[in-house]
Amino acid sequence: xxxxxxxxxxxxxxxxxxxxxxxxxxxxxxxxxxxxxxxxxxxxxxxxxxxxxxxxxxxxxxxxxxxxxxxxxxxxxxxxxxxxxxxxxxxxxxxxxxxxxxxxxxxxxxxxxxxxxxxxxxxxxxxxxxxxxxxxxxxxxxxxxxxxxxxxxxxxxxxxxxxxxxxxxxxxxxxxxxxxxxxxxxxxxxxxxxxxxxxxxxxxxxxxxxxxxxxxxxxxxxxxxxxxxxxxxxxxxxxxxxxxxxxxxxxxxxxxxxxxxxxxxxxxxxxxxxxxxxxxxxxxxxxxxxxxxxxxxxxxxxxxxxxxxxxxxxxxxxx
Amino acid sequence: xxxxxxxxxxxxxxxxxxxxxxxxxxxxxxxxxxxxxxxxxxxxxxxxxxxxxxxxxxxxxxxxxxxxxxxxxxxxxxxxxxxxxxxxxxxxxxxxxxxxxxxxxxxxxxxxxxxxxxxxxxxxxxxxxxxxxxxxxxxxxxxxxxxxxxxxxxxxxxxxxxxxxxxxxxxxxxxxxxxxxxxxxxxxxxxxxxxxxxxxxxxxxxxxxxxxxxxxxxxxxxxxxxxxxxxxxxxxxxxxxxxxxxxxxxxxxxxxxxxxxxxxxxxxxxxxxxxxxxxxxxxxxxxxxxxxxxxxxxxxxxxxxxxxxxxxxxxxxxxxxxxxxxxxxxxxxxxxxxxxxxxxxxxxxx
Amino acid sequence: xxxxxxxxxxxxxxxxxxxxxxxxxxxxxxxxxxxxxxxxxxxxxxxxxxxxxxxxxxxxxxxxxxxxxxxxxxxxxxxxxxxxxxxxxxxxxxxxxxxxxxxxxxxxxxxxxxxxxxxxxxxxxxxxxxxxxxxxxxxxxxxxxxxxxxxxxxxxxxxxxxxxxxxxxxxxxxxxxxxxxxxxxxxxxxxxxxxxxxxxxxxxxxxxxxxxxxxxxxxxxxxxxxxxxxxxxxxxxxxxxxxxxxxxxxxxxxxxxxxxxxxxxxxxxxxxxxxxxxxxxxxxxxxxxxxxxxxxxxxxxxxxxxxxxxxxxxxxxxxx
Ligand SMILES: Nc1ncnc2c1ncn2[C@@H]1O[C@H](COP(=O)(O)OP(=O)(O)OP(=O)(O)O)[C@@H](O)[C@H]1O
Ligand SMILES: Nc1ncnc2c1ncn2[C@@H]1O[C@H](COP(=O)(O)OP(=O)(O)OP(=O)(O)O)[C@@H](O)[C@H]1O
Ligand SMILES: [Mg+2]
Ligand SMILES: [Mg+2]
Numbered sequence: 001x002x003x004x005x006x007x008x009x010x011x012x013x014x015x016x017x018x019x020x021x022x023x024x025x026x027x028x029x030x031x032x033x034x035x036x037x038x039x040x041x042x043x044x045x046x047x048x049x050x051x052x053x054x055x056x057x058x059x060x061x062x063x064x065x066x067x068x069x070x071x072x073x074x075x076x077x078x079x080x081x082x083x084x085x086x087x088x089x090x091x092x093x094x095x096x097x098x099x100x101x102x103x104x105x106x107x108x109x110x111x112x113x114x115x116x117x118x119x120x121x122x123x124x125x126x127x128x129x130x131x132x133x134x135x136x137x138x139x140x141x142x143x144x145x146x147x148x149x150x151x152x153x154x155x156x157x158x159x160x161x162x163x164x165x166x167x168x169x170x171x172x173x174x175x176x177x178x179x180x181x182x183x184x185x186x187x188x189x190x191x192x193x194x195x196x197x198x199x200x201x202x203x204x205x206x207x208x209x210x211x212x213x214x215x216x217x218x219x220x221x222x223x224x225x226x227x228x229x230x231x232x233x234x235x236x237x238x239x240x241x242x243x244x245x246x247x248x249x250x251x252x253x254x255x256x257x258x259x260x261x262x263x264x265x266x267x268x269x270x271x272x273x274x275x276x277x278x279x280x281x282x283x284x285x286x287x288x289x290x291x292x293x294x295x296x297x298x299x300x301x302x303x304x305x306x307x308x309x310x311x312x313x314x315x316x317x318x319x
Numbered sequence: 320x321x322x323x324x325x326x327x328x329x330x331x332x333x334x335x336x337x338x339x340x341x342x343x344x345x346x347x348x349x350x351x352x353x354x355x356x357x358x359x360x361x362x363x364x365x366x367x368x369x370x371x372x373x374x375x376x377x378x379x380x381x382x383x384x385x386x387x388x389x390x391x392x393x394x395x396x397x398x399x400x401x402x403x404x405x406x407x408x409x410x411x412x413x414x415x416x417x418x419x420x421x422x423x424x425x426x427x428x429x430x431x432x433x434x435x436x437x438x439x440x441x442x443x444x445x446x447x448x449x450x451x452x453x454x455x456x457x458x459x460x461x462x463x464x465x466x467x468x469x470x471x472x473x474x475x476x477x478x479x480x481x482x483x484x485x486x487x488x489x490x491x492x493x494x495x496x497x498x499x500x501x502x503x504x505x506x507x508x509x510x511x512x513x514x515x516x517x518x519x520x521x522x523x524x525x526x527x528x529x530x531x532x533x534x535x536x537x538x539x540x541x542x543x544x545x546x547x548x549x550x551x552x553x554x555x556x557x558x559x560x561x562x563x564x565x566x567x568x569x570x571x572x573x574x575x576x577x578x579x580x581x582x583x584x585x586x587x588x589x590x591x592x593x594x595x596x597x598x599x600x601x602x603x604x605x606x607x608x609x610x611x612x613x614x615x616x617x618x619x620x621x622x623x624x625x626x627x628x629x630x631x632x633x634x635x636x637x638x639x640x641x642x643x644x645x646x647x648x649x650x651x652x653x654x655x656x657x658x659x660x661x662x663x664x665x666x667x668x669x
Numbered sequence: 670x671x672x673x674x675x676x677x678x679x680x681x682x683x684x685x686x687x688x689x690x691x692x693x694x695x696x697x698x699x700x701x702x703x704x705x706x707x708x709x710x711x712x713x714x715x716x717x718x719x720x721x722x723x724x725x726x727x728x729x730x731x732x733x734x735x736x737x738x739x740x741x742x743x744x745x746x747x748x749x750x751x752x753x754x755x756x757x758x759x760x761x762x763x764x765x766x767x768x769x770x771x772x773x774x775x776x777x778x779x780x781x782x783x784x785x786x787x788x789x790x791x792x793x794x795x796x797x798x799x800x801x802x803x804x805x806x807x808x809x810x811x812x813x814x815x816x817x818x819x820x821x822x823x824x825x826x827x828x829x830x831x832x833x834x835x836x837x838x839x840x841x842x843x844x845x846x847x848x849x850x851x852x853x854x855x856x857x858x859x860x861x862x863x864x865x866x867x868x869x870x871x872x873x874x875x876x877x878x879x880x881x882x883x884x885x886x887x888x889x890x891x892x893x894x895x896x897x898x899x900x901x902x903x904x905x906x907x908x909x910x911x912x913x914x915x916x917x918x919x920x921x922x923x924x925x926x927x928x929x930x931x932x933x934x935x936x937x938x939x940x941x942x943x944x945x946x947x948x949x950x951x952x953x954x955x956x957x958x959x960x961x962x963x964x965x966x967x968x969x970x971x972x973x974x975x976x977x978x979x980x981x982x983x984x985x986x987x988x989x
Contacts, residue, residue: 220417220427223378223417223419225411228404365854469870514924514927
């Protein structure tokens with residue numbers, strides 16, 4: 001198994017290289033350059049040329065690419081032209097914010113979706129099931145940003161219950177104070193992200209339970225005289241959790257991804273917002289770093305998921 | 320089988336109905352059967368005749384929401400029909416072991432074999448964990464698994480079909496139940512493995528003296544293993560008796576048609592006998608008169624009883640409806656009653 | 670010249686493992702088999718699960734890549750795709766699949782299912798095609814309104830007959846019937862088998878009849894081959910195999926068939942146990958040191974058995 005994991009990791013290298021090339025070329029092909037916004041009408045053409053020369057933007061593309069890769073390998077993704085900070089620092093700052101929000105919302109997602117999925121599956125066709133199905137339908141069919149806007153309008157601007165932007169209040173001090181302030185800032189976006197992302201889990205769990213209930217091995221368990229409660233927990237539920245477990249690797253790496261809509265609407269300084277901002281500002285160094293990172297996280301998430309699957313499902317072997 | 324053997328199961332007037340479009344239809348219709356210690360009772364019939372439904376009714380595993388079971392299934396003074404779940408769970412696995420048809424589907428893919436066998440011991444014995452493990456190994460050995468310790472740690476997908484079916488049998492006999500219900504235990508297996516599994520069942524039966532209800536649609540399997548036979552058609556028993564009575568002197572037109580449609584030794588290139596029409600579905604099933612009559616349309620209506628009942632033609636040999644007396648196959652060109660008569664002779668010759 | 674000749678057919682599936690996922694071993698699903706099928710005959714191929722019967726059948730219709738060996742049709746090599754295309758081989762050779770439910774596309778109507786091979790090989794107007802499908806349904810004894818229905822609306826026997834209708838749609842010369850009746854009840858089985866014989870007489874079709882049921886094969890086939898572990902252990906006429914079996918594996922299969930005669934069952938059982946014992950104890954006599962079946966040796970004009978060479982002389986003198 002270790003060999004397989006190692007092989008998979010090695011296989012990720014060419015994939016990352018291809019992705020980085022692709023991203024790099026794409027960034028170069030976009031109109032304008034990072035200085036377009038900084039330059040005012042008084043700046044002379046020769047000054048512009050000099051800035052470009054210093055930034056190495058006049059070198060041939062391959063040279064620029066290898067320089068970029070070489071730096072990236074040292075953790076140096078360049079400077080953000082927009083924030084005047086090393087990209088790596090910027091990302092780590094934002095990643096921490098996103099991590100808080102994501103861990104909170106993912107935990108909440110499972111806390112909501114697993115019991116709802118179980119109820120819906122177990123009492124298929126009942127009022128409870130129908131209500132849960134309705135909730136699912138709404139959360140899938142109405143775009144999430146509509147709810148985000150509604151929530152921030154009501155809880156933020158009308159009732160002033162929750163803050164409408166930021167990740168921590170500037171007045172907060174001391175460890176406890178800062179932590180509480182952070183929590184206060186992530187509650188509203190966190191709860192809403194969670195509410196909007198339960199549909200998949202609920203659906204998987206519900207249909208898993210409904211299908212597995214009819215499986216022969218469940219009948220075998222009953223024929224052994226195993227009490228219904230145990231049959232449910234040990235045979236039906238456990239087997240129905242497989243598809244959710246199969247996704248868990250991607251969920252873990254997805255924690256760093258951030259939610260573009262939620263972070264933008266709640267003005268929460270996380271990765272998602274950073275990405276949107278950098279796209280808008282043509283902040284290439286940030287953008288390319290983020291895309292390569294997302295690509296890497298996706299590959300890693302897939303690998304993690306496969307490893308998790310091979311642990312929880314004996315039929316799947318990765319060797 | 321010795322008829323003086325202790326009575327284990329006494330099924331009387333069992334009806335099991337399924338709800339289809341808000342109406343209940345009997346899939347098992349007024350079945351009465353008995354099972355004794357040391358007896359192998361074979362239940363035969365084509366797909367859809369109600370064999371599995373009967374078995375599932377005995378072990379009480381029908382979904383009560385769309386199933387209605389009435390009648391009596393007496394086990395030791397206890398009526399299993401309508402028995403409460405808690406009490407029934409003490410009987411399932413402990414007093415009745417069940418063997419299912421599809422040996423892969425019947426095992427939980429995520430649980431080790433040993434764990435699945437031990438599960439039944441957890442609820443019916445006072446054995447502690449290490450005693451249970453020892454018993455699991457003993458059981459695996461008993462059902463002919465070459466390396467019990469290895470297999471106990473394996474998962475179902477790592478075993479062959481024959482091995483899996485042995486595991487299922489080990490589960491069923493874990494608590495040495497007096498009653499074993501085997502629903503098509505060999506249908507999914509090769510003939511050579513089928514032979515081994517049937518031998519195994521017989522050996523186990525000799526060892527623990529259980530009564531076995533063996534469900535199958537393979538007449539060969541019945542002839543090789545059963546003591547008594549019940550032939551089912553459309554939810555009813557149409558013929559019943561000892562294996563010799565039923566095979567040496569088959570009387571009901573259905574039994575005779577089934578035997579005739581088998582590709583048999585020495586009838587070489589002849590056309591096989593085809594039973595006309597098809598087995599009716601649960602909803603379309605004819606509920607009055609002789610249910611088999613539409614399949615033998617050449618028999619005059621007068622040959623059937625209006626409300627066919629089982630007739631005891633010799634001690635222990637029951638046949639439904641009187642049409643067997645005049646039944647003949649149209650392609651036989653023999654005088655009407657000859658079929659029954661000639662086989663009668665055969666049984667006398669014994 | 671036979672209709673079809675299988676010459677030293679091998680189909681090996683690679684097993685990959687190790688760090689570089691290299692091929693480390695092979696599954697010898699079909700491991701050097703030879704047999705011929707004559708025009709208009711039903712040739713039986715028997716063996717237990719996993720012995721390679723379906724793989725052989727699929728290779729003959731061209732659904733499985735042949736590792737080595739030849740498939741000759743009317744004396745022409747049809748092992749590669751190009752030749753098959755030129756000879757319209759795929760029109761002449763059709764298959765009835767083991768599992769009728771999963772081999773019929775659930776989202777297609779019966780009309781489209783049956784017409785599919787016609788559309789592949791013949792130019793027909795919609796009306797001609799419809800008439801043809803009706804004829805075919807009539808041949809398999811099904812009402813013509815069946816063509817507007819979907820597979821799930823039929824019983825197992827009916828679906829199997831639809832599979833037969835599709836297989837005969839292009840007037841094939843050879844049909845590979847992979848366990849066509851294994852999933853069916855006795856009376857339905859009788860119906861399908863009779864029907865297969867009927868169209869054989871009518872159109873002079875040959876069958877390769879794959880089965881693990883020796884009773885059914887005995888009824889259907891004059892000549893048959895017993896397959897075990899990818900090889901043939903015994904080949905002969907019905908009489909050779911059923912009345913004079915030589916290989917222990919054949920004897921074992923025959924002994925395992927349950928007979929519908931309760932009076933003889935103790936004797937059957939004793940016989941079965943004796944054969945089983947011999948099979949267990951004398952592996953080396955019947956299988957080589959790798960557990961493989963020996964090459965076939967001819968012991969009479971029609972009868973061949975897989976034996977180590979030194980055993981053959983002895984047997985020949987016995988059989989005469
Ligand atoms: N849960 C159910 N709901 C509705 N009808 C059912 C249900 N289970 C079985 N039936 C119907 O009851 C009849 C008897 O089915 P049963 O499974 O007992 O037949 P069987 O004799 O075991 O057949 P097989 O040989 O195919 O297993 C069939 O017509 C079947 O369609
Ligand atoms: N695509 C494949 N890759 C690897 N092995 C295969 C593949 N297809 C078949 N096999 C193996 O080849 C062998 C022969 O399989 P095949 O399906 O021909 O058996 P069969 O005789 O038809 O059995 P059955 O009676 O179960 O249908 C088996 O061991 C099977 O596991
Ligand atoms: Mg059944
Ligand atoms: Mg096959």
